[in-house]
Amino acid sequence: MTSRLAPDSLTVAERVLDRCDELAAISSSPELLERVHLSPEHRKANDLAAGWMEEAGLTAWQDAGGNQCARLEGVDPGLPALLLGSHLDTVRDAGRYDGMLGVLLAIEVAARFARRGERLPFALEVVGFTDEEGTRFGNALLGSRALAGEFDPEWWESRDRDGLTLREALIDFGLDPSRIPGAARRPESLVGYLEVHIEQGPYLEDADRALAVVSSIAGxxxxxxxxxxxxxxxxxxxxxxxxxxxxxxxxxxxxxxxxxxxxxxxxxxxxxxxxxxxxxxxxxxxxxxxxxxxxxxxxxxxxxxxxxxxxxxxxxxxxxxxxxxxxxxxDSTPCAEWLRDAVASGIRHTGDAEPMTLWSRAGHDGMAVSAVTDIAMLFVRCGNGGISHHPDEAVTLQDVALALDAFEAAVLAVADRVRAEPERLGGAR
Incomplete structure (x- = not known):
């Protein structure tokens, strides 16, 4: 297989990896990487990501659940949005690519459209979710569940290892628990959700392939x-x-x-x-x-x-x-066939004529987001035997560049589908 890259893709991929290093330096411990929900490190990571989003030409904000968001308008203001993103929090003693790589690639894809002045038939929104891992309070996907309108009030009394409740931590962070419903998106406000994530397994590496389409997220x-x-x-x-x-x-x-x-x-x-x-x-x-x-x-x-x-x-x-x-x-979360087709089209754009398909053995924010819109995922090869949730997480510059181009091409494939089927702008699933 001969890979094809856009002229600037390696340069952009190098910037993405440098930014992964910058985020990895934001940790509650000098010895290892740990960045949990509603912590000072969470705020620093959101602020850093917000700066990159604004630099990319997007309008950035932090929502009521603590997710870092940004938007690029489409051909008309106020159109439904295609969400791109992943998470910014980590497990204890984490690697530097789980979640973070997907957020940074989403920013760069949106930046390409912004810099070209290319307007899509929908808005693009980038989201850096908080608390995908559930490290602090034991309830994973809190940020994406807030976005999906699935936040359970019973979680407010969950406590961290110091005895602080989730409600108290949110207030200390400067957010208002009563405004959590304001983070929820309506189905008609969204087109779908696409996420790039490291595979967290050895299958791509064993097959000597860079990218894969995800069929479903494990039940x-x-x-x-x-x-x-x-x-x-x-x-x-x-x-x-x-x-x-x-x-x-x-x-x-x-x-x-x-x-x-x-x-x-x-x-x-x-x-x-x-x-x-x-x-x-x-x-x-x-x-x-x-x-x-x-x-x-x-x-x-x-x-x-x-x-x-x-x-x-x-x-x-x-x-x-x-x-x-x-x-x-x-329960398992199947990826929507039409968005899977878009991801496969994106991978083919990089020169891989027969994209590999894998199911995700790990959980992801898409499990929560699927309650409100269709989802799909693109996997990137994870080196060192596929190890993840560990400092030895590894990706290559070439694979990140390929993922960048495939992600952009997938967005364009979604745009083509929406132009052909404009009813998808109304939240059709």
């Missing part, structure tokens, strides 16, 4: 499992009389991996704790977690049913009791 469910048996003396209890909760839980963990591998679903046990925890005591209870993700809700739930059947069989055979409690659910 996830999370559980707290408990396997209960009878604690006993390690030396005095014969094997045939043991009801060892840890052995039963361990057998299920292996079974979970087997079911995940066999079904194409991602099933992960990330936490396991045995009680009472003595080195010479047979565990009487084990608490463990399950994180289950799949391209479709049907695949995910089918795997869950298999896991539950396996758990019951193990518990019955070993004289144990198995219990489960669901603690999180996010």
């Amino acid at each position: 996830a469910r999370r559980f707290e499992f408990t396997m209960t048996g009878v604690a006993g003396h390690a030396g005095g209890t014969p094997y045939d009389r043991r009801r060892d909760a840890l052995v039963g839980a361990s057998e299920l963990v292996v079974g979970i991996e087997e079911i995940g591998r066999g079904s194409g679903v991602i099933a992960t046990v990330g936490r396991l704790q045995a009680f009472p925890g003595g080195v010479n005591v047979i565990p009487g209870r084990v608490d463990f977690s399950l994180d289950l993700r799949a391209e479709s809700d049907e695949d995910r739930d089918r795997a869950l049913a298999d896991i539950r059947r396996r758990a019951r069989e193990i518990a019955e055979r070993r004289g144990l009791r198995f219990e489960s409690r669901e603690i999180y659910r996010a």
Whole structure:
């Protein structure tokens, strides 16, 4: 495959990477990157991004949810907007491209239209979402949920590790909790949402490809499992009389991996704790977690049913009791076919005649935004084996330049579709 780049794309990509470095310097810790919702670092990042947005020829503002936004009008003032963006917050000990790269590429794409004086049949809006990660208060996607009109008032009493509530933190940040509804967009005010994001996986790197179309964002469910048996003396209890909760839980963990591998679903046990925890005591209870993700809700739930059947069989055979409690659910978010087509067209513009398609194993702001408009995503190759949420996150200058050109071409493909089907300006989905 021979890649094609616009004359200035490498120069712009270099600026994007330099700006990723500038954002990465805004951290609550000198040793690692951490920038969380409603923190002083959040304000600094928004201010820096706002300056870049204004420099690009956009009109910038911070909305009532703390998202940093900007707008470039279309052929007529007040037209519905095509949203471009990603998030500016991070996990603890983060890399410098997760989220940030997508915001900066969105700014540069909008800047290209602004500098050419090219007006589209819709407005362009860039958004740097806050709190996609949920690092501070434990509720992810707070910024994008506010934009989608999906903010739950019960979240106001969520507390950070210092005991501060979300409501108190918002007020300290200078925002008014009563004005959160003002961040919500109406479906008729939007055309769609496009996001560029690093893949956060190894598939593009393994295929030696730079870019991919995203088919859907994973549907996830999370559980707290408990396997209960009878604690006993390690030396005095014969094997045939043991009801060892840890052995039963361990057998299920292996079974979970087997079911995940066999079904194409991602099933992960990330936490396991045995009680009472003595080195010479047979565990009487084990608490463990399950994180289950799949391209479709049907695949995910089918795997869950298999896991539950396996758990019951193990518990019955070993004289144990198995219990489960669901603690999180996010159904899968398919990307809209017409916007997927636009993203694929953008990738073909760079010289890749047959764009690769991947489903996102990680969650993204598009999951929330899909409540109010159609979404699609463009993945960029993530180096070092696809590692993410880690300082070793890596992208190449060439791949960022290709993503820039593909993103711009995708916007132009959306414009062509809207000109052919103007009813899409009214929020048709």
